Amino acid sequence: MTGVTVVAAPNLSGKRFAFALAEDRVGHYPEFRDYFVQVFELDRIGLAAPGFVRAPSGLTYALVFIGRSGAPFPSGVEIHAVVDALEPIADEVLDTDLWSILSWMIEGVGPPWTLKDLEETGRLYRIPAVRPRSS
Amino acid sequence: MTQDIFELTPSIREKWPFAPRYARVNGWRMHYVDEGDGDPVLLLHGNPTWGFLYRDVIGPLVQSGRRIIVPDMIGFGLSEKPTREHAHTLDGHTANLVSLVRQLGLTRVTVVCHDWGGPTGLSFAMSNPDRVRALVVMSTWAWPRPPAEFHTRVFPWRLMHAPLVGPYLLGRHNALAGRGIYLSVVDRDKFRREAQSTYEAVLPDTETRLLTWVWPRWIPLDDSARAFDRFAWLEQELAKSRLPTLIIWGREDEVFDAATFASRFKQLLPHAEGPHLVTGRHFLQEDSGYEIAGLIRSFLDRLDQRGG
Numbered sequence: 001m002t003g004v005t006v007v008a009a010p011n012l013s014g015k016r017f018a019f020a021l022a023e024d025r026v027g028h029y030p031e032f033r034d035y036f037v038q039v040f041e042l043d044r045i046g047l048a049a050p051g052f053v054r055a056p057s058g059l060t061y062a063l064v065f066i067g068r069s070g071a072p073f074p075s076g077v078e079i080h081a082v083v084d085a086l087e088p089i090a091d092e093v094l095d096t097d098l099w100s101i102l103s104w105m106i107e108g109v110g111p112p113w114t115l116k117d118l119e120e121t122g123r124l125y126r127i128p129a130v131r132p133r134s135s
Numbered sequence: 136m137t138q139d140i141f142e143l144t145p146s147i148r149e150k151w152p153f154a155p156r157y158a159r160v161n162g163w164r165m166h167y168v169d170e171g172d173g174d175p176v177l178l179l180h181g182n183p184t185w186g187f188l189y190r191d192v193i194g195p196l197v198q199s200g201r202r203i204i205v206p207d208m209i210g211f212g213l214s215e216k217p218t219r220e221h222a223h224t225l226d227g228h229t230a231n232l233v234s235l236v237r238q239l240g241l242t243r244v245t246v247v248c249h250d251w252g253g254p255t256g257l258s259f260a261m262s263n264p265d266r267v268r269a270l271v272v273m274s275t276w277a278w279p280r281p282p283a284e285f286h287t288r289v290f291p292w293r294l295m296h297a298p299l300v301g302p303y304l305l306g307r308h309n310a311l312a313g314r315g316i317y318l319s320v321v322d323r324d325k326f327r328r329e330a331q332s333t334y335e336a337v338l339p340d341t342e343t344r345l346l347t348w349v350w351p352r353w354i355p356l357d358d359s360a361r362a363f364d365r366f367a368w369l370e371q372e373l374a375k376s377r378l379p380t381l382i383i384w385g386r387e388d389e390v391f392d393a394a395t396f397a398s399r400f401k402q403l404l405p406h407a408e409g410p411h412l413v414t415g416r417h418f419l420q421e422d423s424g425y426e427i428a429g430l431i432r433s434f435l436d437r438l439d440q441r442g443g
Contacts, residue, residue, distance in 0.1 A: 021307070023299045024220035028352050032298040077299070095307065102300055117290035118300070124291050124318075125310035 002115075003056035004104035006039060009049060010060050010082055017062055017080035018089050021098055024066075024076045033074060035109045036065065042074060052082075053104070055097035059083070092128075099129035143213075147333045150190055153205075155213060160234035161227065166213035167206040167235065171197035174243045174268065176431070177236070178205045181250020181275070182350040183305075183312040184418070185212025187333055188249070191424025192431070199432045201245075206235055208251070210346030211337070218342045223349045225362045229258040236266060245435060247271040249420065251350050254362075254369065261372035269379040269438060271431055272400055274391045274417050277373055279355050279366035285390050286354055301348030306341040311348075319417040321387050326421055373403050380407035381434040383427055385415030408434060 027033035037043055040051035042065060050062040060082040068075035079101065083089050099122070106118045122130035143151065153168040168186055176196055178189040186205035196203050207214040209231050210223060217223065232255055236244065244267050248256035253275025260267045276282040286292055295304055295311075304310045312334045320326045338344045355363045382404075384397040397410035411430050413423035420427060 021299060021302055023302055025352065026298045028296075028298055029293070079299070098303055098307070102303055105299060106294075106297075112289050113294070113297070114289075117294055121291045121294045121300075121304070125295075125304055125308065125314050127304065127308055127310070 002100050002104040002107055004053050004100050007052050007054045007060060009052055012082065014085055015082050016085045017064075018083045018094075019078065020061070020081055020094055021079040022076065023078075026074055026077050027072055030072075031109050031113070032105070033072065035105065036063070036074060036077065039108065040065075046073065050080075053101060055100050057093045057097050059089075059093070059097060061097065061101060096129045099127065144336070147187075147336065150329070150333070151187055153186075153193065158235055158238055160209070160231045160238070163209040163217070163231060164215040165206055165209055165231060165235060167204060168193065169202070169204050169239070171200070171202045173201040174245065174435070175202045175204055175239075175241045176245045176247060176435070177241070177256070178203065179232070179246065179248045179252025179256040180205075180208065180211070181248075181252045183211065183315065183338065183344070183347040184250075184334060185214075185337055187212070187330070187337075188418065188420045189424070192247075192420060192428040195425065195428035196432060199435070201435065204235075204239065204241070206232065208255070208346070210349075213337065216343045216345065218345060220345060220349050223346055223353075225254060225353050225365055226258075228255045229262070232256065232259045233263060236263065242266050243268040245269040245271065245431075247273070247431060248275055249273045250275055250417070253277060254366065257373060258365065258369055260378070261369060261376065264376075264378070267378060269381070269435070270376075270404075271381045271383065271434070273383045273427070274385055274388055274396070274415075274419060276391065276396060276399075277366065277403070278370040278399070279358075279360075279363045281356050282354060283390055283392070283395065287356060292351070296348045296351040301351070302341070305348040306344050309335055309338055309344055309347075312338050312344065316418050316421070319390070320421045321385075321414055321416055322422055330421060370403065376404065377406065379434075379438055380404045381430065382407050382409035382411065383419070383430055384410045384412055385417065385419035385422070386412040387414065387416045388419065390417050 050064045062080045064078040065074035066076035067073050106113045158165050180188045185207045193203050246256045246260045281287050353362050382400050384393040413426050415422040
């Protein structure tokens with residue numbers, strides 16, 4: 001369980017999108033693009049609206065999909081935290097939430113991509129958000 | 136985005152005392168070092184390093200009577216760092232190098248290449264043979280099939296640069312310039328003490344690290360890969376090359392292992408000298424910079440004696 005769930009569009013009044021992470025080439029491995037298309041019905045919705053997920057911190061994140069001429073849609077994606085308009089976001093919260101969203105993505109994309117390998121990769125590079133290996 | 140030499144801390148400048156030079160290449164601002172006089176030697180780095188990788192090689196080669204030119208690849212070191220993935224292509228990086236060499240009017244160039252300095256530097260050499268005198272190859276490749284079994288594995292290689300994971304690990308956390316190089320040297324304590332912070336410092340923010348996850352995505356893993364044809368051409372041209380060549384490899388390199396990679400270069404270029412094995416993993420210059428300088432110097436001295 002990654003603690004990330006797809007949610008409906010939140011009320012954005014008094015909120016802002018806080019940029020967090022960008023991917024220019026979401027189809028580098030096409031199964032990643034396919035996953036987003038399936039989860040957010042992008043074949044139907046296209047550019048009309050972002051997708052939204054709720055992360056373990058309780059914050060909602062917008063996934064803004066990017067189109068590029070000549071490339072299958074989406075070609076890229078940006079992740080933005082939906083935060084109170086004039087409030088900063090705590091970097092540690094953001095980083096942990098992003099790791100959870102990556103874990104949710106990898107779990108959803110499925111084999112050969114596994115959560116276990118993602119966590120091992122995170123441990124190898126000493127990423128603070130990665131949980132210690134359970135004994 | 137361009138980082139200036141004057142932003143480097145005194146401790147870095149102590150190890151990197153060379154005068155900064157800049158050229159406009161192929162639309163980008165490129166930083167390079169140009170030291171000494173004589174036949175030019177071009178020292179080419181790869182991902183995620185910069186000219187600093189050759190800090191122990193430059194001095195001895197200058198003292199041997201050569202002109203040493205060390206460009207920072209666009210996207211690394213003190214060169215401009217484009218912030219869009221599509222600004223980076225394999226052919227574009229080769230064109231950057233071609234532009235620099237033509238602007239400097241270099242001929243009789245010895246091309247010394249490492250990592251992505253291989254595909255770019257060797258493509259330059261094969262497309263500009265009239266300017267090139269010799270080749271030196273270190274821990275790189277020049278053929279279209281996956282360079283190593285390591286590059287086909289999900290853990291850790293493909294995951295490290297997977298969509299969104301690459302920008303997070305290598306972008307937000309600078310994993311390749313820090314921990315990545317650290318894991319790929321032999322003397323890790325020395326690296327941490329003397330060099331790690333310098334590699335990290337020139338890639339200070341997420342967007343400056345873009346090329347660290349873009350380059351891995353250019354490694355062909357199958358026939359449909361976007362760089363497949365360029366690598367196929369490169370292999371074909373190298374097989375026809377009679378340029379004097381020196382092969383130097385890290386004895387402890389477990390990614391581009393000598394038994395596979397140095398041997399394949401030797402098959403491709405049977406007239407090459409070597410492979411000479413030195414202490415080193417992938418970033419062998421960190422462990423054996425002076426020894427590498429000595430090998431290159433001896434190789435060039437022999438060429439001079441033969442009138443080559």
